Amino acid sequence: MDSFIGVRFKKETAKRFQEFSRTHFKSHTEAMSSMLDFFFYNEISPKETFGPTGRTIEASLKKRINAVIAIMRDMEKTQTKPTVAMMELLFQNEDLTQNPSHSSMNFKEEKKEVRFKEKLNLNNEL
Template sequence: MDTFIGIRFKKETAKRFQEFSRTHFRSHTEAMAAMLDFFFYNEISPKEKLGPTGRTIEASIKKRINAVIAIMRDVEKTQTKPTAAMIASLFQAEEAPKKPLILEKAMREEKKEIRRKAGEKGFQKKLNTNNEL
C-alpha cells in the first residue's frame, strides 16, 4: 500500500477540493492526479485563461449575425429592389409599332399593281359591252 503525506490547504480550498473529488473520482488522490495530468498533457497553466466562454462566443456571434442581416437589408433596399423595378418597367414598356419587312412591302405593291391591271381590263370589257349596245 502507498504511503500518504499531509499537505496543508486553507479550510475553504480543502472543502471545495473534497466536494469536487467526491463527485468525480473515487478518492482524493485520483482527483489530484487527474488534475495534474490534465495540466501537464495539455501544456497549460491553471493561471492561464483558456479563451472565451460559450456565453461570450454566443454573444459575439449574435452581434455578427445582426450586422450581416442589417447589411443584407441595406443591399436589398438600395440595390435589389430598384434594379428589379427598372427591369420590370423595361418589360412593361409598350411594344413598338410593327413595321413590315422590306420583302412584304414589295409584295404588297405587286399585288396592288396586279389588281389595278385586272381592274382596268374588267372596266374596259364593260365599256366595250356597253358601247356595242
C-alpha cells in the same frame, strides 16, 4: 495499501475540491492526480489564461453576424428592391408591346403622326 498524508486547505477550497472530485472521479486521489497530470503533460500553468472563452467568442460572432445582416438588409432596400421593381416594369412594358392587338394599333397611330420633318439645307449641298 497506500498510505495517506494530510494536506491543509482552507475549508471553502476543500469543499469545492470535494464536490468537483465526487462529480468527475471515483476518489479524491484520482482527481488530484489527473489534474496534476493535465498541467504537467500540457505544459501549462494553472495561473495562465487561455484567451477568450467560448462565451466571449460567441458574443463577438453574434455581433458580427448582426452587422452582416444589417448590411444585407440595407443592400436589399437600396439596391435589390428598386432594381427588381425596374425590371418588373420593363417586363410589363415588353409584354404590352408583344401583344399583337396593342402593338399593331400603336404602330398605325405612330405612322399617322409625323413628329420630325426633314429639313433641306441648301448651303451644305454646294
